[in-house]
Amino acid sequence: MSLSPADCPLCAGPGGETVWRDALCRVVWIDEPDYPGYCRVILNEHVREMTDLPEEERHRLMRVVFAVEAALRELMQPDKVNLASLGNQVPHLHWHVIPRYRADRHYPDPVWAPPRRPPRPMSVDAADLKQRLARAVAVLLAPPE
Numbered sequence: 011m012s013l014s015p016a017d018c019p020l021c022a023g024p025g026g027e028t029v030w031r032d033a034l035c036r037v038v039w040i041d042e043p044d045y046p047g048y049c050r051v052i053l054n055e056h057v058r059e060m061t062d063l064p065e066e067e068r069h070r071l072m073r074v075v076f077a078v079e080a081a082l083r084e085l086m087q088p089d090k091v092n093l094a095s096l097g098n099q100v101p102h103l104h105w106h107v108i109p110r111y112r113a114d115r116h117y118p119d120p121v122w123a124p125p126r127r128p129p130r131p132m133s134v135d136a137a138d139l140k141q142r143l144a145r146a147v148a149v150l151l152a153p154p155e
């Protein structure tokens with residue numbers, strides 16, 4: 011895996027619609043009709059593995075991942091939240107945070123598996139959900155007063 015930062019889509023662009031960011035990382039909304047609420051937490055720098063990060067930054071990155079998970083649980087009550095860090099195709103640290111439901115297209119498989127069911131977009135107001143998610147994540151990650 012020799013993708014250089016110059017060829018990296020997560021260095022070239024935000025990788026989705028940014029709903030929160032700080033100096034270390036960003037939370038982006040993935041426009042995926044089968045999976046409303048699908049977010050990625052993407053490190054701002056081109057770093058390959060979690061253990062390439064200083065320990066404090068690892069913890070900080072996971073704190074953001076967990077804030078997104080908590081916000082999605084509160085807003086969407088999914089049957090399960092999938093957290094995944096693969097990076098086989100794009101070796102730039104990013105975490106997938108995916109709300110899952112027993113009736114979704116791939117359940118109980120990962121979303122990258124062949125689908126088990128036809129598309130059945132959920133009746134969710136994505137724009138509203140995105141706004142509420144952005145607010146909830148910002149509250150959870152707000153520095154203590």
Ligand SMILES: [Zn+2]
Nearest residue numbers: 018021056102
């Ligand atoms: Zn990159």
